[in-house]
Every structure is written in C-alpha cells, then in structure tokens.
Amino acid sequence: MLAAAGTLGYGVEFARALPLHELGAIVTKPLTLRPRGGSPPPRLAETPSGMLNAVGLQNIGLDAFLSDKLPALRAHRVPVIVSLLGESPEEAAQMAASIERADGAAAIELNLSCPNIRHGAHAGAPPGFVWTAAQDAEATEAYVRAAVSSTRKPVIAKLSPDVTDLVPIAQAAERAGAAALTIGNTFAAMSIDAATRRSRLGAMTGGLSGPAIRALAVYRVWYTARSVRLPIIGLGGVVRAEDAVEFFLAGATAVAVGTATFADPKAPVRVLRGLARCLARHGMTSIQQLRGALVS
Template sequence: MIVDVCVRIGTLQLANPVLVAAGTFGYGVEFQQAVRLKALGGIVTKTITLKPRTGNPPPRLVETSSGMLNSVGLQNVGLDAFLSEKLPEAASLNIPVIVSVLGESLEDVQVLCARLDDQPAVAAIELNLSCPNLTHASALMVAQDADATRDLVTAARAKTAKPLIAKLSPDVTDIRPVAQAAERAGADAIAVGNTFTGMSLDPRTRRSRLGSLAGGLSGPAIRPLAVYRVWRVSQAVRCPVIGIGGIVRGEDAVEFFLAGASAVAVGTAHFADPAAALAVLKGLRRYLARHRMASMQELIGTLRTDAVSG
C-alpha cells in the first residue's frame, strides 16, 4: 500500500511530518555521518540569538524519571557565524531548514527575522517564545503572556514573508489565548511546545543537580501534558499545529496527530538514539499502512470521542 506522508505547514511543504526539535540536533550537519538526514521532514536548528551565547554553567543535563532536565542556556554561535558557517552546511543537506530564533528585545527579533528573510536556504523561521518578557516588565516568559506574544509575533511578521512558527511554552494555565494571540499576529503555525520548568535537587549535597537552579523538563514524562495542550490549541486556532513532547516511537507521534497536530518534532529521544526521528517516521508509516490510511489527512484530528461500545 502506498502511503502519502507529505503535509503542509502554511506555505511550507514537508515530504513527511517528522522534524527534529530545536536544540536537540545541533545545526543538523553534526549528525550526517550517523543519520540519513535526507529522510527527515526537516531540521529545526538550535535557537540562534543575535550575539553568540556561551550558555549556562555545567552540569546542564540531568536524567529524571522518564525524562531529562536541561539548562543549556541557549548556547549558540550567534547570527553572523550561523549565516556564514552553519547555514550553508545545513542547506547542503537538501531538506527544509527551519531556523529557531530568540530575541532579547523586539528590535533583536526584527533584525534576526529581516536577515534570515534574505536567505533562500531558510525554509521557515521558528520563534522561540520561551524568552524573558522584557517589554511587559514581568517575571513571565513571553509565551506566558498573550499580549507579549502578540507584540513579538507582530514585530517578527513585519520583517519576514517566510513561514513563521510560534513555539509556545506549555507552562501556562490555559494555552489557548496565547496560541490565538500568536495566530492573530500573523503566525503561520503554532508549535506546542517547549519544556516545562522544573528542578532536581540532590539531598546529599543539598544543591541543585544542574549548574543553574532550575531547568526545562522534556522526554516521555511530559508527553501526556503536551498531547493535551496540542488538542486544546488545535481546537482554538485555524493554522497548523506542530506537536512536540516526549515522542520516542511512531505511536507516540500518532497521539499528537489524533489530537490535531499536522507535524511533530522529536527532541530528547535523540540523546538515546541519534536516528530516533527516523524510527518515529518508520513507525508512523507502519501505523498508517496497518490502519489502511493512504495519507496523513486520514489521521490528523481524528480523535474519537464517542462512547466505547461493548
């Protein structure tokens, strides 16, 4: 049976709906010896900032029950080095390159988007909205405040015609108003979502197990929380949703598609298996064939809510 796995995210056409999640796959090329990268739906780069960042003090990763806490702190080479060194390498892979960006101010976001807009090798821009909220003078992240999200997406939209993905924080009471603010401000897709803030403390030393006190929780532990948020957002917006959180196998991805996602991204699973995203794709194809579904459209948003009979 021939299964068509292509999907559209706004104007972005993906040969298949499995991406690698920002920050868990470097700039992509690092993995080319180990992984058949051409088979991926696309790469989301680690988040780029205007200036290089050295990141947080070690340790930056700690394993937790069914998950991982990280406090990488957005270590990256900065926009100039990304454009001159990393982007040409990533473009040579001939798969869509989605560049994740984070601005420390609205002006930063506009410079990042304007300069990426000039680059034919950039398929789309993902706004990492899990950044400090500087304009609305609060301790919240941008993605924890619908107004700040609206302002940041509006600023980005003014500077680029590329498909724009707003990546939200799942760490909110109700994610729908934030997703709707991003869509109204011009986002072409909503990614749900980033990590949950958490801590892991060592009773022996009475210190955090991370070099910085808190970090972001990811991996299978967060999957049910992420699936729920994808379902909520899918019902609240018209644009495509990208599901992220704890995907390890094809059937994990299927949960997100049932909940309404049009694509998924695999993150933490790469720390155990650099080819995890390809294993997810293989499992997804197998599921579609087994259920006699000829395309992704037959799966996306088909969660059954009728009563279980018998």
C-alpha cells in the same frame, strides 16, 4: 517528521548518523543575535521520569550560523527552520530580516518559550520564577508581529505548554500573523540532590522533557487545536511512532522529536519509518487521515 530545536545541534553535526533528507524539516539550535556561552555545568540531569536541561542557549550567533552552517546544511536537501530568540520584539524583527536575506531557510521558528532565559522584564515575577514571552498573550503578539513584519518566510511561534491557558496566547500568535504554532516546549522544573543540598543543574532551574511530559503536551495540542485555525507542530516525549500518532489524533499537523534523539540519534527517522508502517497497518495512505481523528 521534524527534529526539534536544541536537540540536534545545527543539524550538520548529525549528518553521518541521521539521513537528514528523510526528515520533513530540521529546526536548528536556537540562535541569538550575538554568540552566547550558555549556562554553567551541569547542563543536563536525569530525573526518575524525564530529562532536565539548562543549556542556556549556547550558540554561535545568527551571522556565523548563516555564513558557516546554513550553506552546509542546505547541501543535505532538508528544509531548514531557523530557530531564533530575540531579546525584544525589535531584535526578533532584526534577526528575521537577516534570515529573509539569507539563502536557504524554509521558515523561522520564534522561540518564545525557553525556560532557560528571561525574555525582558516581568515586573510581578518573584525571584527565580521563569518568565518567557509565551506566558503572556500581549508579549507573544508583539514578538510575532515584529518578526512577521520583517520577512515573507513563514513564522512559527513556539509556545510554552507551561501556562494556565494556552488558547489566548495561541490566538494572539494567530492574530499577529504566525503561519503555525509549535506546542510545546519543556516545563520549568528543578531537581535537588538531597546529599549535597545543591541543584542538579548549574543554572539552578531548567526544563523537563521526554516521555514524562507527553500526556501533558498531547492534552495542550488537543484543546488548542479546537480554538485556532493554524497548523500545529506537536511535540513532547515522542519516542515511538505510536507516540506521534497520539499528537496527530489530537489535531497536530506535524510532529517533532527532541529528547529521544539523545538516546538514539536516528530517532526522528525511526519514528517516521514506524509511522509509515503504522499507516499501512490501518489501511491509510496519508497522515492527514489521522489528523484530529480522535474518537470521542
């Protein structure tokens, strides 16, 4: 069980509330080359069926993370997957090289799909349209290839579920040498307060997450898993062990918990323990027995 990027800070802040060592891995808050202030408030908004966020990648920058946070996180004996967001493939390569030199990162998750930031230019996009590298197979391939060429650590490509067809994008990441895929991220979304006529988010638009997107994410994991050989980390709206089981049955190799952590900081561990009980109830000994075992 993994803790999803952006929902558990740098990990160390949650060490008292959550036994980090029980997790399969923690994916850090995404890091950019230089520190970022993030989006104007409000950054979170509830909708009737999901959470909207536009945090805008507020973070301390990669160097400060590697020197100040990573050593403390290592002491908790949890594998650390460093989430990074480069503004170009060259920058992603530079950041991957810094992580390669640092002691203690198990893997890199390339955030290609954050709907709160634009990755480079997209000539045809209308104003306000949220374009990320993971919406384009070529851009995905360029980012993954650049990162992979700078490190021996596994590079995981975090893809957007918010595309017409994930398969060519997933295959592009596979071609470029990704070790695994994370499917997926939030869906670009917007909520407007009718009384004030203003967006409920300071950044105007944001990303929708939580149980509202689970069925959308399970479907995308299921059909992508049939077209790539890479392991898939599935996520989107996992709150209970049974939700995680859905992703495993759809073909995921691992599952991450994001939004549920806001209501219950122990959620990733609670889901993990629930999974163990669930396996025992069905006479299974390994989660791999569930993987792709959907009955059709």
